[in-house]
Amino acid sequence: MKIKFFGIALSSIIAFANAKQHYFNVVSILGEGSKLGVKYGNVVQPLTPSPFPLFSGVIEADNINDYHYVSLDINNMVIDEEIIQRTYSDANANLNEVYNRTNKNVKVTNLPRPFEKNMFSMKTKKYKPFPKDTIYNIYASCDENQYSELVNTPFLGQKINEHEANCTISIISPNSKFESEGSFHVIGFGSRKFKKLSFGMKFEKKFLGRKAIKLRAMANDDSLVRELLASEVFTAAGVPVQEGTYARVFINGETFGLYSMIDSFNDRWIGAYIHGNEKAKIGISYKLCSNHPMGPYANLRLIEDDGSVYDSYTYLLDEYEKKDIAKDDLQAQFAPLINFTRLFDQWVNTYGNDQSQVAIDELKKFLNIESLLRLMAVETLIMAIDNFWLAISNTALYYNPERNNYQFIPFDFDQAMEGTHSSGLIVQDSASAMRDCLHWADSPESPADHYFTDNLMSHPQIKERYDVILAVITREIFDPKYLTPYIQSLAELIGEDVEWAFNMVDNLGISYNGRVGQFTLQDFQENISYDKTNYNLEERLNEPSLVLSEFIDIRSDSCRAYTANVNTSNNQNISDDYDVKEIEESPESKLDAKSSATSSMKKLSLLFVFAQIILLLL
Known part of the structure; x- marks a missing residue:
């Protein structure tokens, strides 16, 4: 039995x-x-x-x-x-x-790379750009008191709230899951005025080679594409920027919605993107933080040799080797910035009226001119109204010890590819500014102090190289035939999340009474593809704000017309003519x-x- x-x-x-x-x-x-x-x-x-x-x-x-x-x-x-x-x-x-x-099985392709030589590594084997075809899911369970204090009071009086909240963080993608203890904090200044805040996150463990990321809310962007597209254009032009993708964000029971998840500007990013080694010994960086519109501006003028004079909100000491410089040694901390302003002041005084090649040779001894001109050309095309050329802001000046020169690194593009946006720094009318691809940012009537770029662009060799760079980018990157497929692929990736993301901000249970962008699915769709029936270009040119695809059409046409007669056959770097070997992709396990x-x-x-x-x- x-x-x-x-x-x-x-x-x-x-x-x-x-x-x-x-x-x-x-x-x-x-x-x-x-x-x-x-x-x-x-x-x-x-x-x-x-x-x-x-x-x-x-x-x-x-x-x-x-x-x-x-x-x-x-x-x-x-x-x-x-x-x-x-x-x-x-x-x-x-x-x-x-x-x-x-x-999703969306192929988000890279934009063309028309500049043959790589000035910078832009990644390492262990620190690669985020996959652009993936939406991550981020859930943070944080100390409730710390969390509540941060999201409900992003400003403490007239100052920003710089506190952090301790968290347990989970990040889930279609093919992986990551868990770590860590923290989050509120980032930005203007973005704090919105109810949907932007955040920085730090991890005890490494996430895709990183110990920190930024989560940008895109709270004033009804396209949900502008910032990532701007980063992609800079990258295609060979300018190091923080790249990213999308993430759904949930913190302490609140659904914050869809964010752009990008790299944090830190020593590991600098090491990977600029030096080809995320563990490299870095130099020192300063964020330019001008006060608009009446100043003061981070104008890069020589003031004096006292580091404490530069220690103000116009220059923010950022990344440096903490073990090499004492925390309270302002003179050592600001010595590279003082040195740069002194070198440029000497160059202006000596070569300001010298239009020979000698002037350029002397300038490139301490400045990466090529990278800066590419930055300025991209800013022209995307009409970045809160960045370097126009606003002398949202840009870092970095001393590169490997090359013993200085370079500029742009970041935060939430006010780009929309038009003049009624900016008080653009004195031209909207139509004139949209057609101007040279002086849109540096009008003498502008309240901003453009001492640095005015002296730079007064030299014919530099202006000529700018024109070539602008022509190359306009013809081979910033053209609807390249940008439209890229934009449409991002729209396909996030399409099911758009309406959900716009609605979530109204449901946030936090008490902070920040601004709320009242956007709809139709707003998003019009940014991706606008109606050209009975389209009146002259009428639209006078609008301070344009939908994304419309802006691209108008701006690319304007700069293509400006550079129509520019010969690009001599596309050689004006400085820093390096060719960094590209990191070869190794087959990765699917497990x-x-x-x-x-x-x-x-x-x-x-x-x-x-x-x-x-x-x-x-």
């Missing part, structure tokens, strides 16, 4: 073991406290947080073809179902899917944390089978 029972039980166990195992993994975007399950046929199977907001489970069944995810209450009763009908496959089993979002989790579930299932057999044999 026992043998017969054993045979029946063993047959049942073997049948169970032979049943197909189906693996499910889904990220909740329904907020803290949500619970997800999978529904196939009339069967609902709850899933387990692993960790929240990722839910996982394995189902033993003969065959599951169609399924979808459901939201459950505490009693595992269905309270909501996603509208997507999914088809099970081995490929899906290895993905972290997202509730009510289709699995990740997700597939490891799938493997673990398979092992547990087999362990259960063998355990039952052993119990029957006892």
Whole structure:
């Protein structure tokens, strides 16, 4: 009798073991406290947080073809179902899917790189640009008191709140999951005026080679594309910038919505992008922070040799080797900045009226002219109204110890590719400024102090090289035939998240009464492709704000006309004629944390089978 029972039980166990195992993994975007399950046929199977907001489970069944995810209450009763009908496959089993979002397979291609030589590495094997075809999901569980103080009071009186909140952070992509202790803080100044704040995050562990990232809210961008597109244009022109992709952000039960996730401007980024080694010994950087519109400006004029004079809000000491310079040694901290202003002052006094090649040779001894002119050309095309050429802001001056010269690094492009935006620094009318690709930023009537760029551009060789760079970028990068496919691919990537992202800000439960951009899905769509029926160009040119694709059409046409007769056959760097070897991509394993989790579930299932057999044999 026992043998017969054993045979029946063993047959049942073997049948169970032979049943197909189906693996499910889904990220909740329904907020803290949500619970997800999978529904196939009339069967609902709850899933387990692993960790929240990722839910996982394995189902033993003969065959599951169609399924979808459901939201459950505490009693595992269905309270909501996603509208997507999914088809099970081995490929899906290895993905972290997202509730009510289709699995994306969008090819976001790079823009053309027309400059043959690489001045900078722009990445390392361990510190690569974020994959542009991925939306990450970031969930942070933070100290409630610290979190509440930060998001409800981003300003402390007239000063910014620089406090941090300690957190446990999970970052989930379709193919991986990352967990680390860390912290978050509010970043930016103008962005703090919005209810949807921008954040910086730091990690104890490395995330894709990084110990920190920035999450930019895009709170005043109804295209949700401008900042990442601007970064891509700079990158295509060979100018180092913080690149990024998208992320859905959830903190302490609040759904903040869709963000751009970009690199933090720090020593590891400088090492990787500029020196080709994320652990490289770096120089020292200063952020230019002019006060608009009446000043003072970070005009790069020589003041005096006292470091404390430069220690003001117009120059912000940023990244440097902390072990080499004492924290309270202002003279050592600002010595490179003082040296730069002195060198440029001497150059202006000696060569200000000298239009020979000698003047250029002397300037390039301490300044990376080529990188700066590319920066200025891109700023012209994207009409960056809160960056270097126009506003002398949102740019870093970096002393590069490897080359013993200085270079400028741009960042934060939330006021670009829209038009004049009624900027008080642009004195021309909107139509004239949109057509001007040389003096749009440096009008003598502007309240900004353009001492540095005025002296730079007064030399014919420099202006000639600027024209060539502008012509190359206009013809081979900043052209609708290249930009439109790139923009459309980003729109395809985030399309299902747009309306959700715009609506989330109205549902934020924080008490801070910041600005809220009232944007709609139609606003987004018009930025991607505007209606040209009965289009009146002259009328639109007088508008201070344009939709994204419209701006690109008008600005690229204007700068193409300005450079129509520019000969680009001699496209040689005016300085820093380096050719840094590009990092070769090595084949990467497809295995990740997700597939490891799938493997673990398979092992547990087999362990259960063998355990039952052993119990029957006892």
